[in-house]
Amino acid sequence: MARLKPSLRPSPHAISNPPLRTPEERFQFCDTYLQAVGARELRRSDAYLEYELPMDVDKELTDRPYFWLWAEQTGHPVEPTVLRLAFSEPAARRENERLRKEAWTAAEARGMSDVERMFFRPPVCELITLGSFRLNKIFDSLAKRGRFACVTYDASTPGECMVPWLMVNAMVSFQAALTQQAYRSMAIRLDRGEIVDEFYDFVRRLPMQPAKPGRLLQRSRLSISDALGRLDNTLHREILRSDLSWAEEARHNLQQELEQIDLYYESLLPDLDVEERTWVEAERDRKREELRQRSEPHIVIAYQQVALIGLPERMIHPPDTSSDTR
Numbered sequence: 001m002a003r004l005k006p007s008l009r010p011s012p013h014a015i016s017n018p019p020l021r022t023p024e025e026r027f028q029f030c031d032t033y034l035q036a037v038g039a040r041e042l043r044r045s046d047a048y049l050e051y052e053l054p055m056d057v058d059k060e061l062t063d064r065p066y067f068w069l070w071a072e073q074t075g076h077p078v079e080p081t082v083l084r085l086a087f088s089e090p091a092a093r094r095e096n097e098r099l100r101k102e103a104w105t106a107a108e109a110r111g112m113s114d115v116e117r118m119f120f121r122p123p124v125c126e127l128i129t130l131g132s133f134r135l136n137k138i139f140d141s142l143a144k145r146g147r148f149a150c151v152t153y154d155a156s157t158p159g160e161c162m163v164p165w166l167m168v169n170a171m172v173s174f175q176a177a178l179t180q181q182a183y184r185s186m187a188i189r190l191d192r193g194e195i196v197d198e199f200y201d202f203v204r205r206l207p208m209q210p211a212k213p214g215r216l217l218q219r220s221r222l223s224i225s226d227a228l229g230r231l232d233n234t235l236h237r238e239i240l241r242s243d244l245s246w247a248e249e250a251r252h253n254l255q256q257e258l259e260q261i262d263l264y265y266e267s268l269l270p271d272l273d274v275e276e277r278t279w280v281e282a283e284r285d286r287k288r289e290e291l292r293q294r295s296e297p298h299i300v301i302a303y304q305q306v307a308l309i310g311l312p313e314r315m316i317h318p319p320d321t322s323s324d325t326r
Contacts, residue, residue, distance in 0.1 A: 023047055023087040026128050026135070030085055033138055037145075042082065047091035048125065053081045060141040061134065084125035085134065095125045143304070152216060152310030154207035162310030164190040164216045166227045167199050169305040170235065176250035176297040184235060187309070188227045190220035195234055203309060216310045228306070239299060247297035254295045261287050 020026050027047060034041075034051045043050035053061065058081045059068055071078050084099070086092035103122035112120070128135050152162050167187035174180045185200035196202075222230075265284040269277055 020130060026130075027087045030087075030128060030135075030138065033142065034083070037141075039083075045091075045095070047087040048095050049083070049085045049087075051083050051085075053083060055080070057141070060144070061137045063133075063137070082123075083134070084123065085128050086125045087128050089127065092125055092127045096122075099123050099125065146305055149305070149307040149309075150211050150213050150216065151208040151307065152211035153312055153315070154209040160312055160314075161219065162211075162216055163313050164220050165196075165199070165309045165311060166190055166222075166224065166231070167203070167305075167307045167309055168228065168231050168303055169200055169307075171302045171304060172235075172239065173300040173302070174246060174297075175300060176246065177253065177295045180246075186231050186235065188222070188231055190217070190222045190227055193222060193230070195231065203311075206311075208309075211308075211310055213308055216308055224308075232301075235301065250295065250297035254291065254297075257291055257295070258288055261291065 020029055027049065031044075031049055034049070037057045038054050039051040039057060041049075041051055055078065058078075061083070062081055070076070084095065086095055100122040104120070107116070107120060126132070126134050165187045167185065169183070169185045172182045172184055174182070184197075186195060186197055187199035188195050261284060265280055265287075268280055272280060
């Protein structure tokens with residue numbers, strides 16, 4: 001398997017072309033998400049989407065926990081939330097004008113009092129940009145819903161046996177004064193123990209359909225816990241064999257900064273009385289601890305997704321297959 005090099009492997013995707021930077025990409029992303037979670041489409045136009053949310057999705061995308069607590073305890077019927085999403089400023093202006101006219105016409109048709117006219121507020125759409133509240137909530141929902149998947153190849157012949165693979169996707173963070181990250185996707189074949197690197201890049205474009213875990217695990221000789229343990233051990237060995245000169249350099253820089261702190265506070269101590277010395281020493285220790293927490297080199301492995309995947313035996317294996325079956 002390829003050795004992990006944090007300076008060379010920040011991500012499998014080109015940093016020069018990050019996703020969701022254009023309105024078109026955000027439109028497609030949100031549209032795909034809303035369809036996948038079963039939201040009902042109400043309207044679509046240029047750079048604009050309008051969907052009615054199922055209740056479970058409503059709870060994930062709207063920030064009103066006390067309302068849901070009250071609704072569940074009282075049994076009060078809840079009007080479904082309608083998301084009105086614009087992906088460009090011209091689309092937002094256009095749709096807000098349409099929404100205002102439609103709401104005003106409907107309100108006039110049913111008759112409005114003077115007070116209602118004074119406080120009339122038409123619905124408005126949301127402009128979806130990177131960092132916007134609603135897009136961040138969608139990211140959170142995806143992270144929650146995508147923690148585990150169980151799928152199988154969707155173009156197999158009837159009765160064809162599926163080989164079970166367990167894939168883990170992880171973000172490895174190399175943290176010191178600066179942080180570098182490496183995305184890793186590894187999988188283990190559950191009937192033979194073969195371990196494959198960069199597995200997601202191999203399966204991401206294959207047609208898949210949901211599957212029942214019991215069906216895929218019929219040929220498995222490894223338990224899920226054993227398989228996860230092997231993948232975790234393999235990733236740790238990869239890290240230990242990688243170039244760790246960044247950590248040595250970080251420790252050297254940290255030691256120099258600690259010495260500078262000590263030198264500064266030691267220069268203050270001779271002119272202080274006992275009470276002042278106690279206070280200054282406590283301040284020095286606090287500064288040292290803050291620096292250590294901020295700059296001590298360490299590695300964090302965050303497992304983001306686990307997937308049980310069924311692939312046909314005839315399918316060509318991804319490259320870089322390891323024979324490690326320990």
